[in-house]
Amino acid sequence: MANKTITVEVKDLKKYFMLPTKKYLKAVDGVSFNIYKGETLGLVGESGCGKTTCGKTILGLYDATAGEVNFDGFSVHKKSKKERKDFTKRAQIIFQDPYSSLNPRMTVGDIIAEGIDIHGIHNGKDRKDKLFELISMVGLNKEHISRFPHEFSGGQRQRIGIARALAVEPEFIVCDEPISALDVSIQAQVVNLLIDLQKKKNLTYLFIAHDLSMVKYISDRVGVMYLGNLVEITSSHQLYRDPKHPYTKALLSSIPIPDPKIERNKKIIPLEGEVSSPINPIAGCKFASRCSLAKDMCRNQVPTLKEVDNQHFVACHFIDRI
Numbered sequence: 291m292a293n294k295t296i297t298v299e300v301k302d303l304k305k306y307f308m309l310p311t312k313k314y315l316k317a318v319d320g321v322s323f324n325i326y327k328g329e330t331l332g333l334v335g336e337s338g339c340g341k342t343t344c345g346k347t348i349l350g351l352y353d354a355t356a357g358e359v360n361f362d363g364f365s366v367h368k369k370s371k372k373e374r375k376d377f378t379k380r381a382q383i384i385f386q387d388p389y390s391s392l393n394p395r396m397t398v399g400d401i402i403a404e405g406i407d408i409h410g411i412h413n414g415k416d417r418k419d420k421l422f423e424l425i426s427m428v429g430l431n432k433e434h435i436s437r438f439p440h441e442f443s444g445g446q447r448q449r450i451g452i453a454r455a456l457a458v459e460p461e462f463i464v465c466d467e468p469i470s471a472l473d474v475s476i477q478a479q480v481v482n483l484l485i486d487l488q489k490k491k492n493l494t495y496l497f498i499a500h501d502l503s504m505v506k507y508i509s510d511r512v513g514v515m516y517l518g519n520l521v522e523i524t525s526s527h528q529l530y531r532d533p534k535h536p537y538t539k540a541l542l543s544s545i546p547i548p549d550p551k552i553e554r555n556k557k558i559i560p561l562e563g564e565v566s567s568p569i570n571p572i573a574g575c576k577f578a579s580r581c582s583l584a585k586d587m588c589r590n591q592v593p594t595l596k597e598v599d600n601q602h603f604v605a606c607h608f609i610d611r612i
């Protein structure tokens with residue numbers, strides 16, 4: 291990471307949803323991290339741990355229950371309506387499901403140009419030229435512009451979603467599991483396209499995924515989430531070389547390592563025990579119910595993120611023993 295300018299600063303961010311039962315579901319329960327300009331920060335964790343909610347709250351698509359998000363020094367949640375509209379030009383999202391995220395009644399061209407039209411960026415021939423540029427940038431053809439989403443495969447649809455996000459020339463993109471719904475055979479193509487575009491356009495990414503396999507490849511740093519909290523964050527190299535949190539270790543043990551010697555001797559650490567609920571989470575460490583190291587204090591005291599090595603932060607009471 292050559293450049294250390296902070297693009298996104300997330301400070302003790304919370305997002306609670308009020309349920310019909312009048313109870314709060316704590317989807318994001320106090321997370322703090324920075325995303326530096328030009329980097330890819332991976333965000334991983336099991337389904338339901340709050341990754342999408344975190345990404346959407348960072349973009350101001352959800353109001354925050356508490357905490358702050360600053361983008362390029364300005365508070366995302368305190369912006370006026372006009373400022374928020376301007377912000378949508380600078381920060382975009384690519385959704386997980388390329389089937390439901392494209393309006394089936396709009397042509398591919400109109401889908402891609404949605405942001406251009408909302409912001410009145412290009413008109414007439416300019417708009418058309420820009421569309422041609424965008425569609426070829428993501429590896430599709432000019433002829434595709436007049437077609438409808440159902441005519442495309444999952445991978446092609448995700449390319450359309452990427453072109454739509456790029457249309458307004460953003461600086462920051464939340465990529466919310468952009469490859470999870472795709473065939474394994476085309477996942478790498480889409481990831482390589484994202485990497486390529488990042489280099490060309492100096493983009494900053496928050497790359498969300500539910501397992502650690504592809505995240506290593508694309509991320510400079512990786513944050514691991516468990517039930518609304520960040521439990522570990524460090525460079526992707528360090529996380530794979532020396533994972534510290536018991537949850538990260540379990541996640542890593544379940545992905546294949548492309549080295550037969552290591553793979554053969556690798557122990558899979560099963561995740562046992564009951565997952566604590568995001569509605570009534572236990573008072574202490576939310577991972578305690580599944581953690582083999584857990585002691586009484588883990589059930590009473592919330593562990594905070596501590597720097598245990600250079601730029602390696604872990605939230606665990608027993609980190610020295612790990």
Ligand SMILES: Nc1ncnc2c1ncn2[C@@H]1O[C@H](COP(=O)(O)OP(=O)(O)O)[C@@H](O)[C@H]1O
Nearest residue numbers: 307315317336337338339340341342343344568
């Ligand atoms: N709009 C919503 N209303 C109520 N609960 C929600 C809403 N969106 C997400 N949740 C809940 O918040 C938690 C986190 O969800 P989500 O952010 O989608 O997780 P992830 O992206 O990691 O799978 C889940 O328990 C989910 O059911």
Ligand SMILES: [Mg+2]
Nearest residue numbers: 341342343467
């Ligand atoms: Mg999600």
